[in-house]
Amino acid sequence: MTFDPIAVRLEAARSVVRDAARLALSLRPAPGGPTGTLKGRQDYLTETDGAVEAFVSRRIQELFPEDGFQGEENGATRQGGFRWVVDPIDGTSNYARGRDRWCVSLGLLDGDKPVAGVIDAPALGEVFTAQKGKGAFLNGKPIKASPITNTQEAMIEMGWSARVTTETFNEKIAAIMALGAMPRSGGSGALALADVACGRSDGYLEIVIQLWDVAAALVILSEAGAAVSPFLQTGGLTGGATILAAAPGIAKALSAAVDVEI
Template identity: 75%
Template sequence: MSDAILCRFEAARSIVRDAADLAMSMRPPSGGPTAKLKSAQDWLTEADGAVEALISARIDTLFPEDGFQGEEEGRTRTGRLRWVVDPIDGTSNYARGRNRWCVSLGLLDGDQPVAGIIQAPALGETYTAVRGHGAFLNGRPIRASAVTDTRSAMVEMGWSSRVPDGVFAEKAATILRLGAMPRSSGSGALALADVACGRLDGYLEIVINLWDVAAALVLLEEAGARVSPFLRDGGLEGGITLLAAAPGIAADLAVALEVPLD
């Protein structure tokens, strides 16, 4: 990996740390959601905009030639190297004062993920990865689960109002028929990070966007997980399906759920 990428990664670690501190300082108290409702279960807090603005401004100062894309403002700058941020992934949790949310920042070189940082400050966890340099949780190397039987697997499935109820129910039923234990915890980025470190054996989201996965894609690759071809199949342009899984059950999940693998 080039010195330019490694330099950006080190700078991004500091930027994400400051962004996470800002998000913590703005976190609503526990209770009913303190946020605006964009659509069913799709929340927007004041922190979403503030955190994205902080990251965008810092990157623009340090690397003005780089592209930038955020969940809230869209693609505001173009460049071969493109930063993609989800300022608060798991906003439904964040808006209620819960702990399972994160700041997610990924770096793409063209259409290839090359670095990613996912920081969950309320959990005290930071995931990091640079292509070719391994994947880490709080500085310790991580690997995907060694599970080989879906009957002993734990699989999470993300929910979206953009998915018809019947489709969601069908996929959930398929996971249950495989004997896997289902989960749903409200943060796509952290679910993917859990697959990378073996806390989950699989994660399916029928419609998910680039900002949700940009940081996690390199983390998953470096941790040895298998992932559906999200970027190749249209993830750069809009929301599509993503499956990430431990290598020992990835093929079984992909066939049952009718999702192609890499």
């Protein structure tokens, strides 16, 4: 039997992320006004973010000491051929209010290529996984992007960021609505991309998003057959960049409408 280092890492990641997600769930505040502090407008930081990132970093280092590691809170703390990228709580604004739409996201890159990912949303009871060339799954069942071809049937989510002007945001939302699509916003970039991968929504656009938000989702989207903009090639490896993911049947129309290459 041929040794597959990526498959070994993905299996380990499932366990690590599961335990991290359980930790986060146990620390989640009760529903109500937001807890934690603000790093910027609507950019929350809770004690759980740091605790989960430290937990994942420690476990990965124990299992794969030769691998690199990068987290949202502490940046790149280790270098290696394989690089793990974690968002300890994606959807922190939801988490901080005791809501359910948040997740722990852990992606694996081989150089600059996404090769595996796990997104665990424990309050929703959902785990998305994928390995390059092996398919994408939700709770162990294969997933595929939506088959729609008519934008007037489409549901498109757009993420909000304080780094984007109100004028730009409104322009893109108007372009989406002009297609006859229904706009949505759920507060978690990783889960929005996972929704595109499993066909729950037909597109997701965010003008400025970071690698840790999308590292796991990129391989899940690819394996599910979704169309995705060249995020890593347009600055996403080193800073904020735009991402557009779409059902393949409406990708061309959506790309043209919002003026983002796909």
